[in-house]
Amino acid sequence: MTICPHCGFENIEGVDECAECRHSLADTEEHVPATEVERALMHDQIAVLASRPAITVPPETPIRDVLRLLVEKEIGCVVITRDGKLAGIFSERDALMKLNVQADELGDEPVSRFMTPDPQALSYNHKVAFAVQRMDQGSFRHVPIVTDDQTVTAIISARDIMHYLTEKMRQGGAEL
Amino acid sequence: MNFQLNLDTETVEHAHLSVATCVQPETTLRDLLVTLKEDRRGAALICEHGRLVGIITERDVLRLMAAGHMDLDGAVGSVMVRDPVTLARTDTVGKAISVMSEGGYRRIPIVDDQKRPVGMLKVSSVLHYLVEHFPQVVYTLPPTPDHATQKREGA
Numbered sequence: 001m002t003i004c005p006h007c008g009f010e011n012i013e014g015v016d017e018c019a020e021c022r023h024s025l026a027d028t029e030e031h032v033p034a035t036e037v038e039r040a041l042m043h044d045q046i047a048v049l050a051s052r053p054a055i056t057v058p059p060e061t062p063i064r065d066v067l068r069l070l071v072e073k074e075i076g077c078v079v080i081t082r083d084g085k086l087a088g089i090f091s092e093r094d095a096l097m098k099l100n101v102q103a104d105e106l107g108d109e110p111v112s113r114f115m116t117p118d119p120q121a122l123s124y125n126h127k128v129a130f131a132v133q134r135m136d137q138g139s140f141r142h143v144p145i146v147t148d149d150q151t152v153t154a155i156i157s158a159r160d161i162m163h164y165l166t167e168k169m170r171q172g173g174a175e176l
Numbered sequence: 177m178n179f180q181l182n183l184d185t186e187t188v189e190h191a192h193l194s195v196a197t198c199v200q201p202e203t204t205l206r207d208l209l210v211t212l213k214e215d216r217r218g219a220a221l222i223c224e225h226g227r228l229v230g231i232i233t234e235r236d237v238l239r240l241m242a243a244g245h246m247d248l249d250g251a252v253g254s255v256m257v258r259d260p261v262t263l264a265r266t267d268t269v270g271k272a273i274s275v276m277s278e279g280g281y282r283r284i285p286i287v288d289d290q291k292r293p294v295g296m297l298k299v300s301s302v303l304h305y306l307v308e309h310f311p312q313v314v315y316t317l318p319p320t321p322d323h324a325t326q327k328r329e330g331a
Binding site: 071132166 | 183184206209210212213216218234235237238239241242244245246248270273274276277278280282299300302303304306307310
């Protein structure tokens with residue numbers, strides 16, 4: 001049996017492309033997951049992560065209010081939306097790197113001045129492995145989840161991935 | 177090709193440990209913030225006589241910023257988090273993931289048996305470890321999973 005890494009369909013051994021989604025299976029046959037973590041990473045979609053609803057603010061929000069929001073909600077980043085669509089992201093990392101010792105003086109400035117505009121986004125049906133790779137390549141710790149029309153629905157973080165991996169390791173019998 | 181994801185046997189040293197920025201407790205907050213920005217680091221270890229006594233992360237800095245009126249000339253020793261959770265070089269990647277998950281930590285100082293820092297394990301390094309040790313096929317999935325999904329026609 002060859003499981004399609006793209007859609008998860010169980011194909012009969014030896015076929016060249018997935019009978020369900022036509023994704024090429026040429027390279028996948030030898031990759032038999034050995035552990036629960038590997039299996040999960042290959043097949044699970046982002047929807048299984050315990051993502052949180054994104055906290056969104058408009059671009060003109062004063063940075064002082066955004067800092068308070070990050071602390072009060074115990075979150076690592078806020079998503080900036082314009083008319084409900086993804087416009088940018090501002091993280092505690094940005095606070096340290098861009099506000100730094102001037103945080104007090106810059107308090108009235110709009111968040112749009114310091115946000116990372118047009119961040120990479122993913123959708124719920126992307127694979128967890130894909131999200132991990134994107135975070136690694138881009139050195140992000142947060143990725144907004146959007147619908148087809150760029151409406152932000154949630155945010156996933158490196159922490160969500162760590163939670164997920166811990167759960168999968170336990171399911172696989174690892175004592176941690 | 178075999179999978180190489182041995183989270184419960186490989187030690188944290190197999191993931192890439194970052195160099196930790198270390199400062200003295202009497203360092204001012206202003207100097208620390210400038211150093212973190214220059215070094216592009218999200219945290220510093222506070223050490224006394226070479227031994228780890230505290231940590232300040234971007235989260236701690238954020239709290240100070242949000243409270244307003246940061247005491248930039250105050251000593252970091254008075255705002256640091258004392259005795260942070262640490263791991264040893266011999267601890268496994270799996271254990272590190274579990275500790276990060278449970279404590280909500282994004283980085284864990286790695287220390288020797290004298291509490292001298294030997295490096296910092298960042299959550300980004302753990303992600304990188306996963307990507308490096310996982311078969312490439314997983315990542316060669318279509319960039320948008322929707323684009324290859326034509327439904328089969330006919331039988």
